[in-house]
Amino acid sequence: MSNYNQEMIEKYRGNFLKEVQDNVEEGDWVKMCMQCGVCSGSCPLGPHWEHPPQEIFMMIRAGKREEVLESTSMWMCTSCYNCIARCPRGLPITHIMHGLATYSKRLGLAPQQQPTAKFAQLFWDNLVKKGRVNELKLGLSLYFMNGFGEGIKTSLKMKDIGLNMLKAGRMTPMEMLGGHSCKDTKGFQAMLKKAQELEEARIGKHGN
Amino acid sequence: MSDLKIGAYICKGCGLGERLDCDQLATVAQRDGKAQVVQQHDFLCSAEGVKLIQNDIDNEGVNRVVIGACSRRAKTEAFDFQGVNVSRCNLREGVIWVRPDEDDMRETTQEMAEDYIRMGCAEAKHSLIPASAQEKGTDNTVLVVGGGITGMTAALEAAKTGYPVVLVEKTGELGGYVGKMWKDVPMHAPYTDPVDTATAAMAAEIEANSLITVHLNSTISKTSGAPGRFAVDISTESGSTTTINIGAIIQASGATPYDASQLPELGYGKSKDVVDRVELEQLAIAANGGPIKRPSDGKEVKKVTFIQCAGQRSEKEGHLNYCSGDCCLTSIKQAMYFKDQNPDIETEILFDDLRTPGAPGEDFYRSGQDKMVTFRKAVVSEVVGGSNGPVVKFKDKILDEDVEEEADLVVLATGMVANSGVDIDEVPQNEPGEWEVSVDSILNLNYRQGKDLPHLKYGFNDSHFICFPYETRRTGIYTCGPVRRPMDTQQAIDDATGATLKAIQEIENAKVGRAAHPRSGDLSYPIFRKEGCTQCKRCTVECPFGAIDEDEKRFPVFNESRCRRCGTCMGACPVRVISFENYSCDTVGQQLKNVEIPEEWDEKPRILVLACENDAYPALDMGAQQGNHYSQWARIIPVRCLGSVNTIWITDALNSGYDGVILMGCQKGENYQCHFVKGSEMAAVRMSKVDQTLETLNLEKERVETYEVAITDIDRAPGLINDMAETIEKIGLSPFKF
Numbered sequence: 008m009s010n011y012n013q014e015m016i017e018k019y020r021g022n023f024l025k026e027v028q029d030n031v032e033e034g035d036w037v038k039m040c041m042q043c044g045v046c047s048g049s050c051p052l053g054p055h056w057e058h059p060p061q062e063i064f065m066m067i068r069a070g071k072r073e074e075v076l077e078s079t080s081m082w083m084c085t086s087c088y089n090c091i092a093r094c095p096r097g098l099p100i101t102h103i104m105h106g107l108a109t110y111s112k113r114l115g116l117a118p119q120q121q122p123t124a125k126f127a128q129l130f131w132d133n134l135v136k137k138g139r140v141n142e143l144k145l146g147l148s149l150y151f152m153n154g155f156g157e158g159i160k161t162s163l164k165m166k167d168i169g170l171n172m173l174k175a176g177r178m179t180p181m182e183m184l185g186g187h188s189c190k191d192t193k194g195f196q197a198m199l200k201k202a203q204e205l206e207e208a209r210i211g212k213h214g215n
Numbered sequence: 216m217s218d219l220k221i222g223a224y225i226c227k228g229c230g231l232g233e234r235l236d237c238d239q240l241a242t243v244a245q246r247d248g249k250a251q252v253v254q255q256h257d258f259l260c261s262a263e264g265v266k267l268i269q270n271d272i273d274n275e276g277v278n279r280v281v282i283g284a285c286s287r288r289a290k291t292e293a294f295d296f297q298g299v300n301v302s303r304c305n306l307r308e309g310v311i312w313v314r315p316d317e318d319d320m321r322e323t324t325q326e327m328a329e330d331y332i333r334m335g336c337a338e339a340k341h342s343l344i345p346a347s348a349q350e351k352g353t354d355n356t357v358l359v360v361g362g363g364i365t366g367m368t369a370a371l372e373a374a375k376t377g378y379p380v381v382l383v384e385k386t387g388e389l390g391g392y393v394g395k396m397w398k399d400v401p402m403h404a405p406y407t408d409p410v411d412t413a414t415a416a417m418a419a420e421i422e423a424n425s426l427i428t429v430h431l432n433s434t435i436s437k438t439s440g441a442p443g444r445f446a447v448d449i450s451t452e453s454g455s456t457t458t459i460n461i462g463a464i465i466q467a468s469g470a471t472p473y474d475a476s477q478l479p480e481l482g483y484g485k486s487k488d489v490v491d492r493v494e495l496e497q498l499a500i501a502a503n504g505g506p507i508k509r510p511s512d513g514k515e516v517k518k519v520t521f522i523q524c525a526g527q528r529s530e531k532e533g534h535l536n537y538c539s540g541d542c543c544l545t546s547i548k549q550a551m552y553f554k555d556q557n558p559d560i561e562t563e564i565l566f567d568d569l570r571t572p573g574a575p576g577e578d579f580y581r582s583g584q585d586k587m588v589t590f591r592k593a594v595v596s597e598v599v600g601g602s603n604g605p606v607v608k609f610k611d612k613i614l615d616e617d618v619e620e621e622a623d624l625v626v627l628a629t630g631m632v633a634n635s636g637v638d639i640d641e642v643p644q645n646e647p648g649e650w651e652v653s654v655d656s657i658l659n660l661n662y663r664q665g666k667d668l669p670h671l672k673y674g675f676n677d678s679h680f681i682c683f684p685y686e687t688r689r690t691g692i693y694t695c696g697p698v699r700r701p702m703d704t705q706q707a708i709d710d711a712t713g714a715t716l717k718a719i720q721e722i723e724n725a726k727v728g729r730a731a732h733p734r735s736g737d738l739s740y741p742i743f744r745k746e747g748c749t750q751c752k753r754c755t756v757e758c759p760f761g762a763i764d765e766d767e768k769r770f771p772v773f774n775e776s777r778c779r780r781c782g783t784c785m786g787a788c789p790v791r792v793i794s795f796e797n798y799s800c801d802t803v804g805q806q807l808k809n810v811e812i813p814e815e816w817d818e819k820p821r822i823l824v825l826a827c828e829n830d831a832y833p834a835l836d837m838g839a840q841q842g843n844h845y846s847q848w849a850r851i852i853p854v855r856c857l858g859s860v861n862t863i864w865i866t867d868a869l870n871s872g873y874d875g876v877i878l879m880g881c882q883k884g885e886n887y888q889c890h891f892v893k894g895s896e897m898a899a900v901r902m903s904k905v906d907q908t909l910e911t912l913n914l915e916k917e918r919v920e921t922y923e924v925a926i927t928d929i930d931r932a933p934g935l936i937n938d939m940a941e942t943i944e945k946i947g948l949s950p951f952k953f
Contacts, residue, residue, distance in 0.1 A: 024587065038584050041569075042592055042613055065613040068589050096581075 012114040016072070023072045030210075032106030036098045040064040046090035046100050056080045060090060060100050063107070076111040082123040084108075113210075125152055135199060138189030143182040221339050222277035223250035223332065224268055226259035226284035226306075234311040235328050240283060243329045247809070248336025252277055259284050260293040272299055279339035283332050286836045287828075287853065300342050300797055304328075304335035305836075305851070312839040313933065314847055323819070323847035330810045330850055337809040343796035345739035348775035352443015352725025354462040356381055357718050360435060360657060361634075363391020364704055365696030366467035367417045368711035369718075373465075374426040378719060381459055382421065383430045383449055389418040391469055393704055397499035397552065400544045402705050406578035407585075408555065409548045412704075430457075436652045438464070439661045441762075441776040442691025443725025448659075450652075462725065463691045463718035466668065466676070467711060468657050470631035470697035477533050478526050481627055482598030486605045487511040489598055489625045491525075492545055499552045506556060509604070509624045516623040518561040519553055520607050521546040522595050523569070525627035537673050539630030541703035543571050546628045547583040554586040563620075565593040565609055573705050593618070598625055633675045633698050639665025647765045660689070664761035668692060672885055675700050677892065683732055685714040688760055688892055690731055690777045693717045730780045733829060733890040734855065739795040740775040741784055747792040754784035754793060759858070759893035781891035782859025786898065791863060800861050803852055807864060810850050812872040815952045820848045820874035820943045824936060825860055828853040829890045831879030831924040831932060838929040845933035846940035848874070857881070857921075858894025865905055865919060869912055872952035875939045878902060879924040879932065888925060895923070915946050 019026040027034040040061065047059030058066060058080045066075050081104040090100040111117045117124050126149060133145045151158030172178040189195055223244035225237050237255050244250040252271050256264045259282065271277040280301045282294055287303035294301055306328050314324045357373040359366045362384030370380045393399060398409035421427050430449050436456060437448040445461040475483040475491040482489035487510040490498065498507050506515040523546060527535045543566065550562040569590065571580045584590065593609040601621045608619050636657035644665055645651055652659055656666040668687045671677035678687050678699045685693040695714035696707040721731050730737035750769040762777035763784060785793045791800045813819040826832040832853040854860055857880030868876050880895035882888040889895040902921045909916050920939060924932050
C-alpha cells in the first residue's frame with residue numbers, strides 16, 4: 008500500500024465524502040445524489056456490478072472508504088451514458104465512476120485481477136510508446152493477459168479471423184517489428200510528461 | 216306578490232328546430248303547461264331573443280320564465296333575469312344530443328322534449344320567487360382565533376382590505392409556534408439558507424394597525440348567532456368577559472407539537488441529548504449563532520442525527536397515522552443551523568421517505584445536500600445510551616445493513632396535532648337552553664350540533680382538500696393553517712390569505728341574505744311550517760352545516776344565514792314541512808307527476824333520474840356534448856343535493872307508474888366529493904330504507920338504484936341510465952300505470 012493512501016487516510020480521518028469531493032473527478036457531485044436508484048436501474052450491466060452507482064454513492068456518504076475504493080464496480084462502467092442521460096439530479100455518473108477508478112488506482116487500491124482495469128493498463132502502455140495504438144500488439148497482449156497457455160488457446164481460436172484480416176489488408180504482421188508511430192513521437196512523449204507534471208502539481212496543490 | 220304568469224319560450228337554434236316539432240312544443244306549453252305567454256325564437260340566447268323575454272317580463276307581467284333551449288348550465292348570463300323565476304327545459308343536452316337523429320326515433324325524441332316542457336312549466340307554477348332571507352348581516356368585523364403566523368396573516372390581510380379585526384390569542388404574546396423558532400425555511404428564491412422568522416415584524420405591524428384589536432391571554436367562551444351577526448364572548452384569564460359582534464370568523468388555532476415523551480424507544484426522556492424539534496429551536500436560540508451545545512453536559516455538538524417521521528406515519532398505538540408535511544424541510548433547516556456555523560459538524564438525516572413540498576422544497580433540499588448534510592434512507596429501530604452520547608440503531612435501506620452510530624445529539628422530527636377543539640361526535644351536546652362553557656373547545660359554539668367545527672380525519676377540521684379548502688361545515692367560520700391539515704409556514708400564510716377572502720365574501724353575502732358556496736348568490740332559504748312539525752329532530756341532526764338549532768320544545772329554529780341551501784333538511788323531513796320558495800317537495804314532485812306516463816300496452820317505460828346539480832348533472836351534460844346517447848325513456852330532474860331528495864318523490868314516482876328511478880349523487884365518506892359534505896351520505900342512509908317501500912308496493916328492488924357519480928363520469932353516467940332501461944326490459948314494466 009502506498010504512502011499516498013496512508014496520507015489520505017490521515018488527512019480526511021473518516022470523512023470519505025470530503026475526500027471524494029476533493030480528489031475524484033466530478034466528486035463534488037456525489038453529495039447531490041438523492042438515492043432514487045434510476046442510475047442502477049438504467050445500467051445495462053447493472054446486475055453484474057458488485058455495487059451499482061446509487062449504492063456506491065451511499066457507501067461514500069456512509070464512509071465506507073476501503074469497500075468503495077477496492078470495489079470492482081466502477082471498473083464495470085462501459086461509458087454508455089444511460090445513467091447520465093436519466094439522472095433527475097443531473098449527476099455526471101459515468102465521469103464519477105471513471106474518476107473513482109482513477110483515484111483508486113492512484114492510491115494503489117484498484118483490484119489487481121479486474122479485467123477492465125488490466126486492459127486499461129495494457130492500452131495505456133501500448134499507446135504511450137508510439138503515440139498510436141498498435142492493434143496487433145494490443146490484441147496479442149490481451150490474449151496473453153492471463154498467461155501463456157490461455158494466450159495460445161485464444162490465438163488459435165482467433166486464427167481464422169486473423170488470416171482473413173491479413174488477406175483483406177486490415178492487419179499486417181510487420182507491425183510486430185516496432186510498428187508505425189505518430190509524426191513526432193518525442194513531442195508526443197514530452198507532451199505526456201508535461202501533462203503528468205501538471206497533474207502531479209494539481210494533486211500536490213490540494214495538499215496530497 | 217302579483218299573480219303567477221308563466222311565459223314559455225322555445226328556442227329553435229342549435230338544431231332544435233330541425234330535430235323537434237317546436238309548434239307542438241308550444242302547444243304543449245300552452246295546453247298542458249298552462250303558460251299564458253308562449254313564444255318561439257330562432258336564436259333565443261341572442262340579444263334579440265333575450266330582449267323578447269325581458270319585454271314580456273317588463274310589459275306582460277310574466278314572472279315565471281320557462282326556457283326550452285339548452286341545459287341550465289349553458290347561457291346562464293343571457294338567461295339571468297332579475298325578479299322572476301327561471302325554469303330551464305334541457306332540450307339540447309337532455310334531448311337532441313342524447314338521441315340519434317333517425318326517423319324512427321323522432322316520436323320518442325319529441326315525447327322527451329314535450330315532457331321536459333311540461334316539467335319546466337310545472338316547476339314554474341309551483342315555485343315562489345325568493346324574497347331573500349329575513350336575517351341580514353350587520354357586522355363587518357372579522358374575528359381571528361389564534362395569534363400565530365396564520366392568524367396574524369389573516370388579521371393583517373383583512374385589515375388591509377379595510378375590515379376591522381378582533382384577534383384572540385390564548386397565550387400572552389403573538390407569534391405562535393413560528394415565533395419560537397430560531398429561523399425559518401426561506402420563502403423566496405434562492406431557497407438556500409434559513410431566514411429570520413417574520414413573526415416579530417408582523418406582531419409590530421398588528422400593534423400599529425388601528426383596525427386590529429388584540430386580546431391576549433384570552434379565549435372564546437361562547438359563540439352564538441350566524442354569519443354577519445355572530446355574538447362572541449371573549450374571556451380573559453382573570454375572568455372578565457366581553458361580548459363582541461362579529462361578521463365572520465377565521466379559526467387559525469394551529470397545531471400542537473406531538474408529545475415526544477410517547478417515544479421512549481427513541482430515547483426521549485431517557486437521554487437529555489435526545490430532543491424534539493421544538494427543543495432544538497430553543498438550543499439554537501440559546502446558541503444565538505454560536506456553536507450549539509447539547510443539553511446534558513454543554514458540550515459543543517460535533518455530530519447530530521435527525522430521525523424523521525418520529526412517532527408519525529405509523530400505525531402504532533399513540534403514534535400519528537399521517538405525515539405532518541413540514542418536518543423534512545424543518546430537519547434540513549435545523550441541520551443547516553449546524554453546518555452554517557461549522558461545516559465540519561457531521562449532520563445526518565435518517566429518513567424513510569423524504570418529502571419536501573412547496574416552493575422551497577426541492578431547492579432547499581439540494582442546498583442541504585450542497586452543504587454536505589448526509590441523507591440516509593433508513594429505518595430507526597431504537598436509540599440507546601452510549602458512552603459519549605445517544606446511539607442510534609437503524610437499518611440502512613440502500614446498503615441493506617444494520618448500523619449503530621453514536622451521536623452527540625439526536626433530534627426527533629415529531630409531527631403536529633391539530634388544535635381543533637372538541638370532537639363534536641364524541642362530546643355530548645348541551646340541552647337547549649342549558650349552556651356550559653368547555654375549556655377544551657376553541658369556539659364554544661352554542662349550536663345544536665356541538666361546540667366546535669366537525670372533524671374529518673385524524674382530528675383535523677373538516678374542509679375539502681382540493682375543491683373548497685377553507686369552507687368548514689359551519690357557514691361564516693373558516694379554518695386555515697395546520698388546524699385543517701398539516702402544513703408549513705409558507706402554506707399557512709397562503710391559507711390564511713384565502714380564508715380571509717372567504718370571510719369577507721361571507722360578510723358581504725350575509726348583508727344581503729345571499730347564500731355562500733356552493734349555491735352562491737341563492738336568495739331562497741328554508742321555510743318551515745311549524746304547525747305540521749312533529750319535533751322529530753331529523754333536520755336539526757342531519758343539517759350538514761349545523762344551521763338548525765332547537766328551541767326548548769324541540770322545534771327547529773332555522774338560522775337562515777348559516778344555511779347553505781342544500782335542502783338536506785327538506786329531504787329529511789318525514790312530514791314535509793320544510794321547503795324553499797323555488798325548490799320544494801312540490802316543485803320536484805309536480806315535475807315528475809307532469810311527465811306523461813304512457814299506457815302499459817304502449818310499451819314505453821319511464822325512468823326518473825334525480826341527478827345532483829353539482830356533479831352528476833354536469834357529467835350527463837358533458838356526456839351529451841361528447842355524443843354519448845342514453846335511453847329515450849329517461850326524464851332527468853336536477854336536485855340541489857342528493858341529500859334534498861325526499862323519499863316521497865320516490866314513492867310518488869313509483870305510484871304514478873315510473874318503471875325505474877335512478878339517484879345520482881356524489882362520492883361520500885372520507886374522500887367525499889359532495890359539495891354539501893354530508894348530503895350524499897344522508898341520502899344513502901335514507902335510500903337504504905327504500906327497499907321496504909318497494910316491498911310494500913310489491914315492486915322489484917332493482918327499480919330504484921342509487922349511484923355515486925363523479926363529474927368526470929361522462930361515459931359512465933349515461934351508461935347507468937341505459938343499464939336501468941335494460942333492467943326494465945328484463946323485469947318488465949311497472950304494474951302501476953293507470
